[in-house]
Structure formats: C-alpha cells, structure tokens
Amino acid sequence: MRNILISILIVSLYSLSTIAQNSANIQLPSPQKEGGLPVMKALQNRKSSRTYVAGKDLTNQQISNLLWAAYGFNRDNKRTAPSATDSQEFTLYVFIKSGIYKWDDKKNSLLLLSSGDSRALAGKQDFVKDASLNIVYVADYNKLTKYNTEIEKSNMAHINCGYISQNVYIYCASAGLATIVRGWIDKDAIAKKLQLPAHQKVIVAQSVGYDK
Numbered sequence: 001m002r003n004i005l006i007s008i009l010i011v012s013l014y015s016l017s018t019i020a021q022n023s024a025n026i027q028l029p030s031p032q033k034e035g036g037l038p039v040m041k042a043l044q045n046r047k048s049s050r051t052y053v054a055g056k057d058l059t060n061q062q063i064s065n066l067l068w069a070a071y072g073f074n075r076d077n078k079r080t081a082p083s084a085t086d087s088q089e090f091t092l093y094v095f096i097k098s099g100i101y102k103w104d105d106k107k108n109s110l111l112l113l114s115s116g117d118s119r120a121l122a123g124k125q126d127f128v129k130d131a132s133l134n135i136v137y138v139a140d141y142n143k144l145t146k147y148n149t150e151i152e153k154s155n156m157a158h159i160n161c162g163y164i165s166q167n168v169y170i171y172c173a174s175a176g177l178a179t180i181v182r183g184w185i186d187k188d189a190i191a192k193k194l195q196l197p198a199h200q201k202v203i204v205a206q207s208v209g210y211d212k
C-alpha cells in the first residue's frame with residue numbers, strides 16, 4: 001500500500017512539473033548569427049511550401065534564430081527588417097504545439113498567452129495545423145504616427161510586413177526549413193483569440209516547419 005501511494009505521489013509530481021513546464025513562458029537561447037547557406041544560395045532555394053511533416057517541433061534554438069532573422073535587433077534599437085519612418089510597429093505571435101506566445105523581442109522570450117495547440121487557428125488551409133510553428137504578424141497602427149489615414153497606415157504596415165516575411169523566407173531557405181506566408185486567414189478569429197485592441201491589426205501569417 002505504501003509503495004502504491006509513493007508511486008501515485010511520484011506520478012502526480014511528474015505530471016504537475018510537466019504541466020508547469022508546458023504552461024510557462026519560454027526563455028529562448030541567444031540567436032546564432034553565423035552559419036547557414038550563403039545568401040545567393042538561399043535565394044536560389046527560396047520557395048513556398050504547402051506540405052509539412054506533422055509532429056516535428058522546432059528546437060528553441062531554431063525558433064530563436066528564426067525570430068531574430070525575421071525581426072530581431074541587429075543594431076541599437078534597429079532591426080533586421082526596415083520600416084517606414086522607423087515605426088517598428090510589429091509584434092510577432094508564435095503558434096506552436098504547446099500554445100500561443102507573444103515574442104518579447106527585447107528579452108528574446110516567448111510569453112504564453114494561451115496553452116494548448118491552436119495552430120489550426122493560424123490559417124484556413126489544412127497544412128497549417130501540421131507546420132511546426134506559425135507566426136502571426138500584428139501591426140500596431142498607433143505606432144504609425146507619421147501617417148494620418150487608416151489606408152496610409154494599412155499600406156505601410158503591409159509593406160513593412162513584407163520585409164519581415166521575406167527575412168523568414170531567406171532564413172528558412174538558408175536553414176533547410178519550409179515556409180509559406182499566408183493571407184488566407186481568419187483575421188477576426190485570430191484577433192479575438194489574441195485579445196487585440198482595435199488599433200492592433202493582424203496582417204498575415206506564416207508557417208514554418210519541415211517539408212514532406
């Protein structure tokens with residue numbers, strides 16, 4: 001009886017620690033800024049992929065490298081992607097198997113917003129749920145202070161997002177990963193899930209993973 005109780009206790013403690021691990025924020029390792037294919041070869045390999053190996057996660061190191069390539073700081077307060085009037089209006093949300101996270105770009109950590117697998121919410125195509133990771137690009141229109149109208153803000157946000165997305169394409173081509181940027185998404189459903197205020201807009205999403 002004593003042994004059974006001890007076993008139950010051990011299993012319970014293990015389960016609790018697993019839940020705690022899964023539901024915690026993730027501190028990413030520093031990005032590796034060397035290695036990969038030369039840029040000309042990466043451009044040669046760049047493409048969109050619509051078939052992904054399900055059940056294969058990216059490592060935290062790969063996620064860190066990917067996010068830095070996308071939109072990390074490469075100089076004091078300046079990034080790998082340009083932005084009109086240096087507005088830097090984007091926040092990257094990361095959908096992985098363990099949950100939805102907001103990337104804290106200064107601390108290079110993933111802040112948990114919602115635990116559980118919501119990858120399917122990141123797009124309307126079947127392969128989206130199989131991609132190891134989906135990024136949702138959100139623009140804060142309040143940071144586009146030099147532009148007066150909604151249409152100007154929207155134009156600039158969409159252009160700026162293109163650079164970030166292309167950085168992801170080039171990183172993936174360089175690192176042997178598959179990717180695709182996607183406009184066919186349910187923006188309202190995503191904004192609701194992320195609890196975005198009206199001035200923060202979902203622009204596009206991008207899947208990353210392993211090509212079948």
Ligand SMILES: Cc1cc2nc3c(=O)[nH]c(=O)nc-3n(C[C@H](O)[C@H](O)[C@H](O)COP(=O)(O)O)c2cc1C
Nearest residue numbers: 046047048049050123125180181182183184185204
């Ligand atoms: C802004 C934008 C939105 C896109 N949206 C989707 C999408 O929702 N679904 C999809 O399957 N492909 C999408 N694509 C990928 C394009 O279809 C793809 O880039 C195009 O077919 C050329 O293929 P390539 O990227 O392999 O050169 C999108 C591309 C861009 C630039």
